[in-house]
Amino acid sequence: MAEINTGDGGKGGKKRSKKVSTKVDMTPMVDLAFLLITFFMLATTLTKQQKFDFGVPPDIKDPKDQPELKASNAITLILGKDDLVYWYVMNQDGSTDFHETDFAEDGIRATLLERKKAVGKDLNVVIKPMKDSKYKNLIDIIDELAILGIGKKALVEATPDDIKLVQAENASVN
Amino acid sequence: MSKVKTKRHSISLDMTAMCDMAFLLLTFFILTAKMKVPEPAQFDVPSSVSTQKYEEKNLVRISISSDDRIFLTVPDQTLRREMIDAYSNTFKVNLSDQQKMAFELTETFGMQRSDLVSYLAQSAEVRKKFPQSGIPADSTNNELEQWIATATGVRPELTIAIKGDKDANYSKFGEVIATLKKRRIYAFSLVTTLEAKPANL
Numbered sequence: 001m002a003e004i005n006t007g008d009g010g011k012g013g014k015k016r017s018k019k020v021s022t023k024v025d026m027t028p029m030v031d032l033a034f035l036l037i038t039f040f041m042l043a044t045t046l047t048k049q050q051k052f053d054f055g056v057p058p059d060i061k062d063p064k065d066q067p068e069l070k071a072s073n074a075i076t077l078i079l080g081k082d083d084l085v086y087w088y089v090m091n092q093d094g095s096t097d098f099h100e101t102d103f104a105e106d107g108i109r110a111t112l113l114e115r116k117k118a119v120g121k122d123l124n125v126v127i128k129p130m131k132d133s134k135y136k137n138l139i140d141i142i143d144e145l146a147i148l149g150i151g152k153k154a155l156v157e158a159t160p161d162d163i164k165l166v167q168a169e170n171a172s173v174n
Numbered sequence: 175m176s177k178v179k180t181k182r183h184s185i186s187l188d189m190t191a192m193c194d195m196a197f198l199l200l201t202f203f204i205l206t207a208k209m210k211v212p213e214p215a216q217f218d219v220p221s222s223v224s225t226q227k228y229e230e231k232n233l234v235r236i237s238i239s240s241d242d243r244i245f246l247t248v249p250d251q252t253l254r255r256e257m258i259d260a261y262s263n264t265f266k267v268n269l270s271d272q273q274k275m276a277f278e279l280t281e282t283f284g285m286q287r288s289d290l291v292s293y294l295a296q297s298a299e300v301r302k303k304f305p306q307s308g309i310p311a312d313s314t315n316n317e318l319e320q321w322i323a324t325a326t327g328v329r330p331e332l333t334i335a336i337k338g339d340k341d342a343n344y345s346k347f348g349e350v351i352a353t354l355k356k357r358r359i360y361a362f363s364l365v366t367t368l369e370a371k372p373a374n375l
Contacts, residue, residue: 026189033196040203051335051363052224056351058360079344105372131345135238135338138347139220139366147223147371157348 054142056155074124075115077108077141078162079133085141086166087111098165103140112148125150128158130166213247213282214306215239220340221369228365233333234325235365236318237282240339242346243308245284246321254278256328257321265320267291276301284308286317311349319353326357337365 078086085108088098101107116123125145129138138155145153217237230249237245248254258277262269267287269277273294284306285293293304311318326332334354338347354362 023186026193030189030193030196033193033200037196037200037203040200040207044203044207049219049228050222050224050366050368051226051228052222052366053226053361053363055361056355058358059355129344129348131343131348133344134340135342135344135347136220136340138344139222139338139364142364143222143224143366143369155351 052142052146073119073122074126075112076126076128076162078158078166079127079129079137079141080166081130081132083134083137085137086169088165089115098169100169103137103144108141109144109148112144112150116148116150123150123152125153127153127155128162129155130158130163213237213245214284215241215243215245217337217339218341219337219365219367222364222366223369223371224366225368226363228335228363232329232331233335234322235335235337236350237284238336238338238342238346238350239284239308240341242343243284243306244311244318244346244350245282245306246309246318247282248325249281251278253325253329254280257324260328261321261324264324269294286310286315311346311353313352316353316356318350319356322353322357322359326359334359334362335365336362 075087075089080086083103085101085103086098087101087108099111101111112125127138127141142153145151215237217239230247233249234253235247235249237247239245248257255274255278258269258274261267262274265287269291273291276294276296276298277290279298280294280301283290283293285304286307286309289307293301296304309318309321310316322334336347336350354360
């Protein structure tokens with residue numbers, strides 16, 4: 001197929017032994033090989049996945065073992081449902097301002113950036129996901145912290161007080 | 175005057191080199207290939223900016239599907255064998271050799287123990303369509319903890335990865351973390367897909 005025998009037979013006369021070409025036609029073999037390559041490329045897991053390491057603090061039984069944390073250095077993020085984030089910072093006098101925001105660029109990122117500028121590298125982020133938040137919200141928040149270079153974070157269960165605050169916030173909006 | 179004959183060229187191409195290359199590539203792909211294993215549920219993994227590569231080496235993976243079922247994936251076949259041996263001994267589950275063999279071939283499963291026993295007794299075709307309700311991990315019946323204990327008991331150096339669907343509820347993830355804490359595992363990795371880092375920071 002791929003080659004055409006162009007050797008002219010020569011004029012009659014002497015009878016020559018017929019020359020047989022020793023070339024093997026490789027075309028089908030190459031076809032097959034590429035077919036198999038294609039198959040293996042597609043069957044292999046194409047999307048490589050990433051990971052990041054995450055740690056949780058051990059549960060503390062004795063409240064005295066709780067590490068001292070300057071309240072004004074900490075910001076608490078509560079992850080609520082419908083991709084909403086609530087955040088507050090404890091003031092000197094123990095009062096809190098409660099805010100509601102979202103995952104947009106001028107939402108939680110702006111808030112965290114502002115806190116980071118105000119507090120510096122001692123900023124502690126306490127993440128409290130509520131039961132009706134999504135797994136994605138948690139990843140987004142941790143990711144946001146990674147982007148902003150905030151290393152100190154803690155994952156804590158939301159307390160009943162937090163849930164009350166969120167409910168109060170929702171009630172005041174409606 | 176005699177006609178000038180144009181010399182005829184052979185149009186044959188030498189395919190040998192191409193063939194060599196094709197087979198070289200083929201060999202490479204065969205050796206590096208890890209076949210896609212059909213999973214009992216689809217996971218739409220959230221994205222993050224992390225660039226650490228996720229490799230299924232020396233780990234067990236806990237997956238949470240979008241409908242909040244928990245699955246356990248053990249990529250290493252020899253580990254699966256050791257695990258089912260240890261598990262059936264510890265929890266006094268009578269399993270035949272066929273059932274243990276079936277477990278060895280099950281990379282991912284998500285069901286409670288009683289279902290698992292009947293699942294392993296089925297033929298391979300039935301197993302593919304077997305309804306999997308997820309491994310219970312709540313405080314009353316924490317079978318996930320038993321599996322994690324078995325796995326880390328067999329291989330103490332194992333790492334744990336958690337792969338959650340975007341839409342999985344946090345409460346399920348909380349259950350998984352509480353389970354790991356009970357086993358004194360405080361560090362683990364979360365599986366994500368790559369996302370570009372925002373440039374304007």
